[in-house]
Amino acid sequence: MRRIPLLAAVGALLLGAFTAPAAHSAPSTFVHPGVTVSKAQLDFARTEVLAGAQPWKAAYDQMMASEYADLNRTPTPWATVECGSYSNPNHGCTDEREDAIAAYTDALAWYVTKDARYAQKAIQIMDAWSATITGHTNSNAPLQTGWAGSSWPKAAEIIRYTYTGTWANEARFATMLRNVYLPTVIKGSNSNGNWELSMMEAAVGISVFLEDKASYDTAMAKFRTRAAAYVYLASDGSVPKTVPSQNLDTTAKIVSYWQGQSTFVTGLTQETCRDFTHTGYGISAISHVAETSRIQGTDLYGTDVGERLRQALGFQSKYQLGTAVPGWLCGGTLNLGLGPVTEVGYNALHNRLGIAMTNTQTLTLNNRPAGSNNLFVAWETLTHGDNPN
Template identity: 35%
Template sequence: MKSKVLAGESPWKEAWTQLKSSEIASLDYKPTPFKVVSNGPYNKPDNGGKEFVRDGAAAYTMALQWYVERDKAYAEKAIEIFNAWANTLDSVVNHNRQLKVGTAGIKYLNAAEILKYTYKGWKTKDRKAFEKMVANIWYPVIKDWTPRYNGNWDAANGQTLMCIGIFLDRRDIFDSACRQLTDGDTNGSIKNYFYENGQCQESGRDQQHVQMGIAFLSCAAEIAWKQHVDLYGAFDNRLYKGFEYTAKYMSGEEVPHVQYVTWFGKNVYGPEISPNQRERICPAWERAYHHYHDRKGMDMPYTRKMIEKSRPEGTEIQSFMPWASLTSADFPAE
């Protein structure tokens, strides 16, 4: 990524310009930590939820800038964000607590992983304070999963649990998350989130939530891949089928659909696929395309159509991991 950016090659050049123009990339950025993050159903109330997720995205953005430009001001800004939360946060509570940790945690932890191994200025006491927050405040919120909720919840939980395991060098946490996200009894596992034809557990709900589910699972699969575990290939490339199914429908074509029955036998939504947010293309597509197309040589024509409309993938919707075009676009096979 760094070499592509510095060489000014497309699409990394455009993606880097997008990142640099974002307000969460500015060295003037100020974190907004809360002592208690309380986020209720449908974000009512939302006391600190959006700030928690946004500050995580900012920390990740700072870490990427540090890595590419080697300006330590960006590393220090990321650490400033870590410290603000580590020295303030006491708890994450209310109905959406798992979703907030699941969507925010991955952002902070990817930033922290970059700094841990590339920046010598992260003081041990500050790093330990961050680790303590992760282990004692975040982990207890998501460790028991939300198996009967819509699958995007545990897809979010799983990606962050993997990151916690890696950052804290807790192989047990990582392995448990891999098992649960592969074939665990949860709507968010690869086995259960997708039917064999690619229909998703939330396809009858709306297409934004489907994109959240497949995006979170692709993040989890990419994290696992970096640890030499293949979730992408699970159940005959079920994740691939979910991406192409969803992209085909969002491209304007029709796809087969039946009412979804959860792993515990509950009918959810209706017999028809939902047209809601069918035209709302979220930043969800680059990572899976990179793996299946670039690494594995598999055609993804409908996913490619989504990328052509969404590139460069940025941060316009908080829940998604930002800057996927920058980090994953069309890299050669590894």
């Protein structure tokens, strides 16, 4: 493991500066359902659940026992969702995120059971919000929009392309995504990196549902830039890559932005020294965008995105599993709590590509079945655990 001390000259800094990723074109024809989970993946999960195979049956049972799968759930839409820092004030923030997760949960439940009540419940929730919401306000509005905007298209894709019943207000839901969510998330953010990564996840997913190629390309380019600036690789140079709009043009500014960490090693993220929970948000969003891109025909796992994801998962997993924290890393103290965020990346990189990921594998298996973080991650042992598709 290469360690780079904080003695970087200006020339070295420039070597580590942002390099524009190659342009990524939207597919000529979008694949549906195609946001994070594909029809082939859904078919595999359904087959395994119905056969009673593990870990999928346990993951399904966990999902169905959750509040999100309750057919008696009443959606709670708000016209304006107001979210301050750490959702304080919380005027609709939890309601919106959890209703969006519930819609996705019901869509998954529909696909596995073919019980139309679950599809209709997902539609009821999506209709309630599309008839009501007009915007988001306060300091956490961009992140909130990204979190909820990541779950809505996952639910909508499954319902629109697998349910043969009526969704009379589908066009209104699409209008909600285009007018309420997309204009905010597509702008990105110069806050901590998990914000922009989550926002780009939402923008990519919404673009797939809307079949908006221009927005897809814009979101994917911003995603590539932010992913490169979020996870450090030794090949980046003496300091991490940066996002040009943030003007992190000195080593001191970069160190400050990286939570005061001045020794950079492969797999470290911009928020590792903040806490693993927010780091998990960023890692999860990277894996979700990479998975959506693969389904849409461009496999990013073989690019630097995949390498950054692999290294970030391995580095964080090692310490989440209890490895002693060295003094040079975050002052010798880490705030753990990575969350249920390893399944998608682990399946893609280890199971599909055959890459050894010992620490990530141990953590993933220990955490099965992976549940929900109640924000924008849900049921990924069911959808992606050892899924060959």
